Amino acid sequence: MSGIVESAGRTAGQGAELSEGYAGQVGTLRRALLDAALEVFTERGYSDAGLTEIATRSGIPVGSLFQHYGGKQGLYLALWEEFREEQERRTAATLTVERDRGVDDPVTLFVAGARAYLEGAWDNRRLGRLFAEDDGPSGFDALRRQWDRAWVRRNARLLEVDERRRAGRVRVSVLTTVIGGAARELGDCGDETEAGEIVDEVCGILVHLSVPPG
Incomplete structure (x- = not known):
């Protein structure tokens, strides 16, 4: 019984660490997208800005851009x-x-x-x-x-x-x-x-x- 409890405790702790790590990755990804978007919007204006160029400058796939910001x-x-x-x-x-x-x-x-x-x-x-x-x-x-x-x-x-x-x-x-x-x-x-x-x-x-x- 104690072995199961200890195992569950480790899993929970590992889960928290993974969750914090994932949150940090998401924050970094969003920051990169916003910084790239600001550059492209500033240079080309909103109407002429392209999502492909924003994604390329951020180094993040267009699919992730849509996932986090919808466009x-x-x-x-x-x-x-x-x-x-x-x-x-x-x-x-x-x-x-x-x-x-x-x-x-x-x-x-x-x-x-x-x-x-x-x-x-x-x-x-x-x-x-x-x-x-x-x-x-x-x-x-x-x-x-x-x-x-x-x-x-x-x-x-x-x-x-x-x-x-x-x-x-x-x-x-x-x-x-x-x-x-x-x-x-x-x-x-x-x-x-x-x-x-x-x-x-x-x-x-x-x-x-x-x-x-x-």
């Missing part, structure tokens, strides 16, 4: 999700640090979050340039508008703006549009110094525009 649209949307989540994570982390320091002024917090977002746009500028182009899968524009509306609502809460008042909603929408436009400009910056100047300039504009009239 070109799935790759594009996975890149978008990665970019969006990283921007939200970076902004949230900055706000946490500021609040832990005792900062509670809505405008100060908003501008700190905007700076984090813009710095992330510079760090991830290849993705930013990709999503700024009017060349994505069917339905992507609607998805981006949905995210933009959620972004405006988050900024309204951060600025403690009464969303029931049209003037307040418009002000937050304008501020959010300024950040988005600056993020697109950062994608074309020549170097980090120029990018830093733009971030500083935009944050100064946001301070001025964020203060409620009167």
